Amino acid sequence: MKYLDEYRDPVLARRLLAELNGTATRPWAIMEVCGGQTHTLVRQGIDELLPAGVRMIHGPGCPVCVTPLEIIDKAVAIASRPGVIFTSYGDMLRVPGTHGDLLGVKARGGDVRVVYSPLDAVRVAADNPGREVVFFAVGFETTAPANAMAVLHAADTGVANFSVLVSHVLVPPAITAILDAPDNQVQAFLAAGHVCAVMGWTEYEPIAARYRVPIVVTGFEPLDLLEGIVMAVRQLEEGRAEVENQYARAVKRTGNAPARDAVRRVFQVTGRTWRGIGPIPASGLALAPEFAGHDAERRFAVEDVRATEHPDCIAGAILRGTALPTDCAAYGTRCTPRRPLGAPMVSTEGTCAAFHHAGRRRSAPTPSTVEVPR
Amino acid sequence: MCLGIPGRVVAVSEDERGPLTGTVDFDGIRRTVCLAYTPEAGIGDYVIVHVGFAISQVDEAEAAKTLAVLRAIPDALATELGPDAEVRS
Ligand code: SF4
Helix, strand or coil: CCCHHHCCCHHHHHHHHHHHHHHCCCCEEEEECCHHHHHHHHHCCHHHHCCCCEEEEECCCCHHHHCCHHHHHHHHHHHCCCCEEEEECHHHCCCCECCECHHHHHHCCCEEEECCCHHHHHHHHHHCCCCEEEEEEEECCCCHHHHHHHHHHHHHHCCCCEEEEEEEECHHHHHHHHHHCCCCCCCEEEEEHHHHHHHCCCCHHHHHHHHCCCEEEECCCHHHHHHHHHHHHHHHHHCCCCEEECCCCCCCCCCCHHHHHHHHHHEEEEEEEECCCEEEEEEEEEECHHHHHHEHHHHHCCCCCCCCCCCCCCHHHHHHCCCCHHHCCCECCCECCCCCCCHHHCCCCCHHHHHHHCCCCCCCCCHHHCCCCC | CCCCEEEEEEEECCCCCCCCEEEEEECCEEEEEECCCCCCCCCCCEEEEECCEEEEEECHHHHHHHHHHHHHCCCHHHHHHCCCCCCCC
C-alpha cells in the first residue's frame, strides 16, 4: 500500500483500514469540514487508500477560503485609509479581493500588520492612541472566543480607537445548507475536533436526527481521521445516525463553557455569505449592539462593494464538494500558492493548496476511482 | 489560523489587570498566551492554543502527536504562531 509505512503507527493504520474494508459493503460519501483534516487526508493519501466506493468530499473547512470577497474588499478599503493601522492574521494578507489584496495595500505604503493574537491588536491600539486600529476578526468557532476577549478587553480598558471588522462563520448552519442542497451527495460528516472543543457537539444532535446523517467529531491526526471514517462507515452500514466523538481526549459534549459564554456575550448570530457558496441564514456572528462602538464597518462606513470572482475559479463547486481542484482548468498553471487566483489556493487549510502541496496532478484519476491493492 | 497548536504552560502571569495570561512553550518557541478559558491549566500542563488563546487542556502524548502533524503542513507552525516565530524541527 502506498503511503502506509510513513505513518507513525503503520500497524494501527493497517488494522483500521482492514476494519474499514471489512465494514464497507456499499459506496459512501463522507465530508470532512476542517481544513486541517483536508490537509492530512490529502498529504497522507488517506483518501486514496480507502476501499473502492468510500469517498471523502472536502468541505468548506478553511476559514480563509469562505470569508466573502465583499469583506476582503472592505478590508482593503479600510486598510488603505490614511491614519489606519490594519491588523490581521497572516494568512488573510494574500487572499485576492476584486482589486488586489492586503499585501498590495502594504506594498503601497499602507500600515498593515500581522498579529499573532487579537489581544496584540488591542495592545497596538493602546500604544497608538492617535491612530485608528482595526482588527480583521474572521474564522470559525475556534477563533471567536479570542476575538470576543479582545473586544471585551478593549471595552473594559477604554481603548476606544480599537475596532473589529467581523466576518465570523459557524459550522452547523453550513452543514445544514449542504444537506439541504438538491444535489447533495454527502451521507456522513466528520465534524472538526477543535470547533467542538469550543462549542461542544449538542448543536449537531438535532441535525443528525433530522437528516438521518451520522456525524463523528474527529481530530486531525492521520489515525484520528482513519478512526473517524471507520466510525462513520459503521454507522452508515448499521443504519444509525448519531453524533459520536472520536476525539474524546480533547473534546467534551458541552465544549468549553467560559469560551462559549464570552462568544455569546460579545456576538450575536447573523446571516453570512460564504465565499463560493452564497448566503446561508444564521450562519455567522456579528457584534452585539452593546459593542457597536468597536464595529469597524460602522466606524468607517465603507460602501457595499459589488465584488466579482475571477471567472476561471470554480471554488464554489469545490467548497460544496461537487468538484475537485484537479477539475479546475487553472489549477497548477495560472493558479498556484505563489500566485493564487482564488481563496482555496491561498491558505494551507484550503483544498486547492492542499492538493498542490501534495503534488496532485490535473490528469490524476479522482480518489473515488483509485483501486486499492489489498 | 484555525489549526490549533499544543504547547506546555511554563509560567502563569501574576498580573491581575486584564485577562489571565501565561507563557506557553511550543516545541522551543515561547509565546504569551491567554489562559482565561482554561483557568485550571497550571505549569507543566498541555493546552491547545488557537490564535494566542488556550481552548482546551490535553495530555502530553496527544500534544506530541498533533505537533508531528503540524510539522508536516507547510508553514503551519509559522503561520499559527505569528510573524516572528522561528520553527525548529
Ligand atoms: S485551483 Fe485556483 S482557480 Fe481553480 S478553483 Fe482552486 S483557487 Fe480557484
